[in-house]
Amino acid sequence: MSNNNLIKGSLQTIILKLLEENEKMYGYEITQRVKELTAGEIKITEGALYPALHKLEAEGLLTTEIQQVDNRVRKYYSLTKDGQKEVTSKLSELQGFVENLQRILNPEIKPGFNI
Amino acid sequence: MSNNNLIKGSLQTIILKLLEENEKMYGYEITQRVKELTAGEIKITEGALYPALHKLEAEGLLTTEIQQVDNRVRKYYSLTKDGQKEVTSKLSELQGFVENLQRILNPEIKPGFNI
């Protein structure tokens, strides 16, 4: 259905960044936020999201808190202190990669170019 | 050794784009060009490059031509017509993805923003 197999490697960073801005979010909310921010062009599949969340939690970057909302269970995720450090690191790593990508794909952009 | 596991999905596009600009290149040359364009920050491993080249050739996007240079064999790759069409398509797909990524990671960038 969703045909964006370019994400590879950036999903963790996306999750951490959204949680840096929002304090706590639950899985489904993350998929909707991404869809909304990208006008429906990037769709995080649940089969990718939930394992990624579980992994980040296992690594100690996220903590969870379960809330009951109208007989419906929500699992809220938030950044740990380690998680807060990782956001900055992962973000600059990804931004650096994208800049290098632009140097390959858009050769007119000079090395000193800043967005 | 090279620690850039972010490439996933963009290697094909990188190869096609370099070949769009250079008419013909051989594998080792591609790794050096990428290293040079990114100041050594992105290193294409041969274990990733050669299978990717073979796949693009199998898909009919590249053709090969072997040259002998001082008892040394070079396998030159160049774009087929199908390959030339694919470059544009793959490039805009990747650029679109990067723009969406920026909308998630740099919320201050407005939807109409162009680089």
Place this chain on the structure above:
DNA sequence: TTATATACATAGGAATCTTAGGTGTTGTTT
């Protein structure tokens, strides 16, 4: 009551990359 939206989860498989190794030539250093 059937479908859609909400909300979680996992198993199996596909795709892509890294690690690690192999072959052989040329040029430089010890």
Place this chain on the structure above:
DNA sequence: AAACAACACCTAAGATTCCTATGTATATAA
């Protein structure tokens, strides 16, 4: 002369990351 780095190709095994498909369950709208 030997050893090493650079050049130039290749592949196999494994890890990672994602998609597809499926399952569970509740709420609401058609």
